[in-house]
Amino acid sequence: MLRIALLAASVAVIAWFHDTPRFTHNVRGQTLLPDQRMVRVLSKPVASMVTDFYWIRMVNLAATAKLPWEGKQVIKWGEFVTDLEPTFFYAYMVGGLLGTIDVGDETWNVDEAVALLDKGMRTLPDEPRLAIYQSFLLLNMKHDPAAAARVLERASKSPRAPAYLAQLATRLYANAGDFDAATEFARQVSENSDDETRAFFTTRLLEIEQEKLLVEVDDAAALFREAHGRAAVDLDELVGAKLLPGVPEDPLGGTISLTPEGARASSRPSRLRPHQPLLPP
Numbered sequence: 001m002l003r004i005a006l007l008a009a010s011v012a013v014i015a016w017f018h019d020t021p022r023f024t025h026n027v028r029g030q031t032l033l034p035d036q037r038m039v040r041v042l043s044k045p046v047a048s049m050v051t052d053f054y055w056i057r058m059v060n061l062a063a064t065a066k067l068p069w070e071g072k073q074v075i076k077w078g079e080f081v082t083d084l085e086p087t088f089f090y091a092y093m094v095g096g097l098l099g100t101i102d103v104g105d106e107t108w109n110v111d112e113a114v115a116l117l118d119k120g121m122r123t124l125p126d127e128p129r130l131a132i133y134q135s136f137l138l139l140n141m142k143h144d145p146a147a148a149a150r151v152l153e154r155a156s157k158s159p160r161a162p163a164y165l166a167q168l169a170t171r172l173y174a175n176a177g178d179f180d181a182a183t184e185f186a187r188q189v190s191e192n193s194d195d196e197t198r199a200f201f202t203t204r205l206l207e208i209e210q211e212k213l214l215v216e217v218d219d220a221a222a223l224f225r226e227a228h229g230r231a232a233v234d235l236d237e238l239v240g241a242k243l244l245p246g247v248p249e250d251p252l253g254g255t256i257s258l259t260p261e262g263a264r265a266s267s268r269p270s271r272l273r274p275h276q277p278l279l280p281p
Contacts, residue, residue, distance in 0.1 A: 174208050
């Protein structure tokens with residue numbers, strides 16, 4: 001009987017909030033949310049039912065959202081639910097990943113989704129999945145690999161973080177052209193890790209140095225093309241044009257060359273750039 005009474009009370013409270021504008025605020029898409037101050041004065045079981053009610057609505061809308069205002073509503077509900085239940089991981093996940101909406105060539109609500117995930121990361125600092133989701137948005141929707149790298153660097157220091165986060169952070173720093181940050185972080189990880197991880201990051205430091213040289217060759221080749229209206233034949237021509245101080249030596253022991261697609265090193269099948277899309281696990 002008590003459970004039935006509580007359920008009836010919660011339904012009545014929710015209906016009252018919806019029908020009483022002075023206790024609600026408007027959200028785009030003509031949906032109203034209860035005033036959090038009113039919800040918090042309820043008994044804990046009733047407040048939990050209110051939270052669950054909006055969580056269910058949030059998930060249902062997220063599954064079908066196609067318009068920007070629908071995605072924004074998903075995020076708004078995520079903010080509301082996590083205000084009432086700050087450790088609700090899945091509310092951060094659903095709002096952060098499914099609140100963004102693609103319309104043509106434009107993606108909407110990215111900043112709001114990033115902010116919701118940031119809120120979750122502050123509340124759940126040892127939950128690396130939220131950092132992975134946020135870095136996905138920063139990299140693939142805001143096209144900011146440096147910001148994504150910083151998020152992953154912080155998350156990689158959590159005891160629960162998978163080893164690949166630190167590896168990916170250094171790669172994204174290199175992708176952003178921030179070789180100093182990539183080198184510093186790789187060195188930090190190398191100095192404070194087991195033998196296997198140290199070996200990986202010792203090689204990664206050489207890869208970062210190599211990528212920096214390849215970028216310098218790419219930049220020199222672009223300047224040569226702009227000045228002469230044609231591509232340089234080889235590295236010697238770039239050196240002769242005083243665009244490179246000398247033919248660079250590959251830190252990994254291979255040979256650096258200039259191809260129509262850009263600088264290449266024989267010691268690696270691919271470069272640290274360009275990045276491959278980061279997908280949430």
